[in-house]
Amino acid sequence: MADRESLRERVSALAPWFHNIDLGQGIVTAPEHFLGDYPATKFGEFGACLPTDLSGMTVLDIGCNAGFYSMEMKRRGAARVLGIDWDERYLAQARLAADALGYADSVEFRRLSVYDVAALGERFDLVIFMGVLYHLRHPLLALDLIREHVARDLMLFQTMQQGSTEVGEVPEDHPFYLPGTWTPPSYFDDATYPKMHFIEKRFAGDWTNWWAPNRAGSEAMLRAAGFAIEAHPQNDVYLCRVAPVPYAEWGPAAVYPSKGGMPA
Numbered sequence: 001m002a003d004r005e006s007l008r009e010r011v012s013a014l015a016p017w018f019h020n021i022d023l024g025q026g027i028v029t030a031p032e033h034f035l036g037d038y039p040a041t042k043f044g045e046f047g048a049c050l051p052t053d054l055s056g057m058t059v060l061d062i063g064c065n066a067g068f069y070s071m072e073m074k075r076r077g078a079a080r081v082l083g084i085d086w087d088e089r090y091l092a093q094a095r096l097a098a099d100a101l102g103y104a105d106s107v108e109f110r111r112l113s114v115y116d117v118a119a120l121g122e123r124f125d126l127v128i129f130m131g132v133l134y135h136l137r138h139p140l141l142a143l144d145l146i147r148e149h150v151a152r153d154l155m156l157f158q159t160m161q162q163g164s165t166e167v168g169e170v171p172e173d174h175p176f177y178l179p180g181t182w183t184p185p186s187y188f189d190d191a192t193y194p195k196m197h198f199i200e201k202r203f204a205g206d207w208t209n210w211w212a213p214n215r216a217g218s219e220a221m222l223r224a225a226g227f228a229i230e231a232h233p234q235n236d237v238y239l240c241r242v243a244p245v246p247y248a249e250w251g252p253a254a255v256y257p258s259k260g261g262m263p264a
């Protein structure tokens with residue numbers, strides 16, 4: 001019983017938790033979560049899009065928070081799981097949860113920003129990039145860096161989205177004016193055109209939110225960074241596979257700012 005009490009105290013010392021994780025012994029980390037049993041309920045709705053057996057696969061969980069997805073991937077048999085996050089408070093939660101659930105030696109958590117993934121010097125079979133993009137000031141840079149440095153095959157991606165869930169047709173080339181007129185095309189104002197809504201102030205009281213793409217915007221950015229969408233199991237969740245980077249023939253600098261400079 002003493003163990004249970006000490007675990008309960010360690011959990012509450014690290015509150016508030018964004019991940020509600022069942023640590024056993026009747027202890028859950030965020031029983032009052034505003035989204036309910038989160039993210040277990042969400043994972044239950046889209047988790048079938050991932051292989052049930054990850055044996056032999058390596059997983060990088062970017063923005064791992066308290067490690068819910070990292071530990072789920074280990075449960076599915078992944079050979080190696082690394083969770084990275086920028087925030088030490090969340091990493092402390094992840095280490096405590098992993099310890100309580102017996103994953104302390106098999107799931108690694110490290111402080112690292114998505115902007116620094118090149119430092120890992122390693123590619124992973126599955127990259128999880130859930131719930132981070134809209135918190136970044138430079139979201140396309142993050143996708144480019146993931147594609148360039150750490151993604152080998154699959155990427156599980158989620159973003160907050162706003163606006164239309166329809167995806168409109170976009171021309172191969174945008175004219176300044178409609179043919180034979182001085183009128184610019186009006187489709188930029190269509191709700192189904194790929195868009196990123198900039199959030200200058202707070203979103204739901206949270207100043208760490210910067211962007212909210214519509215569905216067409218999410219899909220276009222994924223493609224532009226060199227990811228093909230294989231499955232779309234939920235409105236805001238995409239399973240992607242590494243694909244050739246479009247525009248690569250313009251030179252690496254056109255696509256990867258990390259390589260510096262503008263294309264000649």
Ligand SMILES: C[S@@+](CC[C@H](N)C(=O)[O-])C[C@H]1O[C@@H](n2cnc3c(N)ncnc32)[C@H](O)[C@@H]1O
Nearest residue numbers: 063064065085086087090113114130131132135
């Ligand atoms: C909304 S939570 C999502 C957590 C988890 N991936 C999920 O989907 O439930 C966003 C997480 O991204 C982390 N984060 C924000 N900016 C980051 C960055 N530049 N690099 C790595 N992690 C970051 C935050 O610390 C937080 O843990």
